[in-house]
Amino acid sequence: MKVYLIYFSQTNNTRSVAEAIAESLEQQGAVTQMVPLKKANELEVIDADLLGIGTACFSSQAPTPVKRFLKTLPRLDQKKASVFATSGSAPGRVLYDLAHLLRRKGADVIGGFLTYGEVHHPAPCLLGRMANRPDTQDLAQARRFAEAVFEHIAKGRPGVVAASRPETDHPKWGFYDFVALISSDSVLRLLLPKPRLNENQCKQCQWCVSECPMNAIVMDAYPRIGDQCIRCYHCFNGCPQKAFQVNWVPSNLVVSLFYNKTFARWFGELKPDS
Numbered sequence: 001m002k003v004y005l006i007y008f009s010q011t012n013n014t015r016s017v018a019e020a021i022a023e024s025l026e027q028q029g030a031v032t033q034m035v036p037l038k039k040a041n042e043l044e045v046i047d048a049d050l051l052g053i054g055t056a057c058f059s060s061q062a063p064t065p066v067k068r069f070l071k072t073l074p075r076l077d078q079k080k081a082s083v084f085a086t087s088g089s090a091p092g093r094v095l096y097d098l099a100h101l102l103r104r105k106g107a108d109v110i111g112g113f114l115t116y117g118e119v120h121h122p123a124p125c126l127l128g129r130m131a132n133r134p135d136t137q138d139l140a141q142a143r144r145f146a147e148a149v150f151e152h153i154a155k156g157r158p159g160v161v162a163a164s165r166p167e168t169d170h171p172k173w174g175f176y177d178f179v180a181l182i183s184s185d186s187v188l189r190l191l192l193p194k195p196r197l198n199e200n201q202c203k204q205c206q207w208c209v210s211e212c213p214m215n216a217i218v219m220d221a222y223p224r225i226g227d228q229c230i231r232c233y234h235c236f237n238g239c240p241q242k243a244f245q246v247n248w249v250p251s252n253l254v255v256s257l258f259y260n261k262t263f264a265r266w267f268g269e270l271k272p273d274s
């Protein structure tokens with residue numbers, strides 16, 4: 001069985017889950033190729049017996065670059081696919097987004113797996129950080145999920161694997177599912193601050209230009225962030241010179257008043273744990 005495993009991961013949580021899944025599939029005899037989204041290739045997708053797509057959750061949904069990629073895929077008539085995601089406490093529609101877009105292309109989505117991933121979103125006041133996730137148990141669960149997917153295909157079973165998360169097939173209608181519906185990129189651009197470059201610290205290494213998942217950073221004399229920025233803060237978090245700055249004051253207010261209150265109401269009094 002040929003498996004093509006694509007992952008979108010900025011702080012390596014989803015990548016660790018993808019590695020655990022790949023390892024488990026290989027142990028069972030599958031030939032697995034694992035690639036980051038930016039390097040994913042349509043021809044390999046078509047060639048695979050099983051397509052795996054994994055992502056970090058942004059704003060309780062699948063990040064825009066992942067959705068865009070899935071929308072541009074060719075027809076996947078009855079190709080087996082499985083999806084997985086890592087998130088903080090509010091995964092919302094992330095699994096459904098992946099499965100729904102794959103099904104629209106005609107894929108046969110046989111399972112969805114979700115686990116926690118430590119949150120590195122730089123907004124200082126965000127609660128629910130899920131420190132050190134995914135941990136050994138989470139990764140063991142990911143391996144078991146991969147075993148179930150492999151067995152399902154090998155034995156030619158119909159439908160979805162028993163271990164699949166129900167929201168892979170039907171969206172839930174909880175609070176964060178609504179958050180996902182209203183959190184379009186344009187709303188996030190209004191609510192969240194854009195990173196700003198401190199030119200004195202920038203060494204023009206162009207790390208941010210090559211890493212931006214939206215290809216929204218272009219090089220003038222210095223990197224310039226364009227209007228396509230989705231506020232993922234990958235440039236801010238990852239810049240080797242720490243040359244980006246963000247003014248959190250206005251959005252801290254929004255997050256503290258609205259988001260953290262909701263966390264507290266729905267999940268108990270979460271405390272910053274790092």
Ligand SMILES: Cc1cc2nc3c(=O)[nH]c(=O)nc-3n(C[C@H](O)[C@H](O)[C@H](O)COP(=O)(O)O)c2cc1C
Nearest residue numbers: 009010011012013014056057059060088090117119
């Ligand atoms: C910009 C951004 C937005 C996020 N939004 C959410 C969210 O709405 N709900 C949630 O549960 N986690 C959210 N997270 C947390 C990530 O989904 C989580 O940390 C994930 O494991 C990161 O995966 P990665 O290390 O593979 O990039 C967000 C993280 C970032 C950076």
